[in-house]
Amino acid sequence: MGRSPCCDKIGLKKGPWTPEEDQKLLAYIEEHGHGSWRALPSKAGLQRCGKSCRLRWTNYLRPDIKRGKFSLQEEQTIIQLHALLGNRWSAIATHLPKRTDNEIKNYWNTHLKKRLAKMGIDPVTHKPKNDAILTSNDGESKNAANLSHMAQWESARLEAEARLVRQSKLRAGSSNSIQAQNSEFASTSSQLQKPVVPARCLDVLKAWNGGVWSAGGGGGGGELGSPTSTLSSAAGVGESSAALLEFVGNSFGSCEDSGMMKEESEEEWKRAAEYRSEEIRDPIPFMPGLQETSSFPSEWASESMRGNSEHVPSGNFVEKFTDLLLSTSSGDRPFSEDGGESDNGSGSGGGGGSGDYYEDNKNYWNSILNLVNSSPSHSPIF
């Protein structure tokens, strides 16, 4: 509908960019910024469509792009976020400073997807391929439902962040100052694609670890052994709910700050495998600590609760999340019914109930991390 042609105009060049074209584009953007991609090519003297220019800029020429191999933690971030968000590469990219969605997408398709497949993990569902046999329909649906809740929440948050970026860009864009634009590229250009808020990583999983995994009481939580997860059944209420509340708006140091960009990779996988193989005692070290708390902007929930991914089945997450918070604050334990009597975290020994519900999910994520991290470092996969 009403869509004007873009790259099919006669006379527009397609295909690989030449250094001369790159130079023209760079020079123009450095001098003028990119106000309108559509108008840019002619102004810059390029026989390209605006879309092609934008792509070239965002995926290749932008000064804040990190190229080269992905670090172990970047890989883990991608895998885990993909488990939550599905093929929402732009959302995943917001958690990986200096990486473009296209790069992440390519890396997933060419490396990580195959790696997971070889490890027996379905790269779409992030579950072991024989999981369907091992898991009852009921348990699976619980896993899916809970994951979907988290994913929807993350989706909403990311989109809200994106809105903030757009708004801030609009504000910034109201000034035609070249310096302003240039300084923006230089200092915060990654924020052109990312939220204004500090880069985050693994919010959901962090909350998952802090709020859900640790909530198994003295049993499962104790098994995990996190300093933050030594919850008595009484204190656990407050702490786990606090973790969830922190998760609502948490903002912690960027992945980069937390050592995200360590050079990779074999050694890191090896170290991680060693570490993880000792004991899955505390997922938290993979996730920077919870630090900041902010309020829950209602607008986050106002849109984008649409189920836009097969990973994110539709459902009224906000409602349930609110219920969760309410029940938490009212003293009910949302995560565990069985207090400290669960087994060593490996199974759903106790009967039924929400204890099993979250235990299943904990085990699910444990299995992902286990499978990823415990793969032999000498494996051809790696």
Place this chain on the structure above:
DNA sequence: AAGACAGGCAACCGCGCAATG
């Protein structure tokens, strides 16, 4: 050495959404 094959990645394409007139 050369052809075949596979993997990796840059770029293209089409769609959806938001903004605007």
Place this chain on the structure above:
DNA sequence: GCATTGCGCGGTTGCCTGTCT
């Protein structure tokens, strides 16, 4: 409210390069 425009996203393609035979 509708048409149009512009941008961003995700899927896909095709070229380039490295490896194998």
